[in-house]
Amino acid sequence: MAEVPATPTTTARRHRGITVGPTTGRYLSAFKTPRGLIGLSLLGTLVLAALLAPVIFPGGYDDQGSDALTGPSAAHPFGRDEFGRDILVRSIYGLRINFSLIFLAVPLSMVLGLVLGLAAALSARLGAGVQRIFDIIIGFPGVLLGICLVTVFGPGRLALFLTILISGIPVAGRLARAAWLSQQNREYVLAARVLGISRWHILARHIVPNAMDAIVLNASIWMVTGVYIEAGMSIVGLGMQPPTPSLGVLLNNGLRFVDQSPTYVIGPALLLLLLTIAFSLIADALNRAVNS
Known part of the structure; x- marks a missing residue:
């Protein structure tokens, strides 16, 4: 009997001598495209600058000079603020704040959304209750929700x-719920139930992998x-709050002195x-890779 040709969806791939799963292989292939390479290089540069900020600028972000509100120069490309502090230095340190927030909050948000979205697999009533919570959260735009939390x-x-x-x-939760609803009546899921395979195993083996592409894409968008x-x-x-810098804080302060x-x-x-x-x-790039 002739062998069935290997496909990316059924076999592992090799990237630079390292064997990876088909899903990981698709994600890695996104960074071989021009868009993926440019995006990753740009993000890597910003992350590296933020991480090395204490080494590059040992004086810290609150180092004050004698000149205030001066324009750009070779030593201070973004100029100085109202206290004579280097705006470029404060901007780079501000990136550290932004990265520390999104690189922690977004993945955790996707994981919690995935878990809550699959609550329908355990109980229809529990799933419906979770969806109502999602509806309430979606009813609050990001800034309005922020005001309530503040x-x-x-x-x-x-x-x-x-x-x-x-x-x-809610976004990740709805994607996970959609994956469960679309897969729960498939033949392989029904066969697994007949064989007595636990619902947890079905979720981990079949449902979660089918939701991962949408979750990963949503995570990259939610970073923005x-x-x-x-x-x-x-x-x-x-x-x-000042004097701690973030990009938003710097924009808030800068608007008062934009003239x-x-x-x-x-x-x-x-x-x-x-x-x-x-x-x-x-x-x-990820969207093109998983949908190609």
């Missing part, structure tokens, strides 16, 4: 973290949303734009 916890990192976390749960939630809340004074020093706003806005482009390119 009234409880006060402005700062915790309120920002919870806003990004809670806002992303998380960046804008931080910026939006901080601009209106509900996010990080005197336009680069006070342009510098942080440029980093915000680059961050958005990086995540958008990665999301697009």
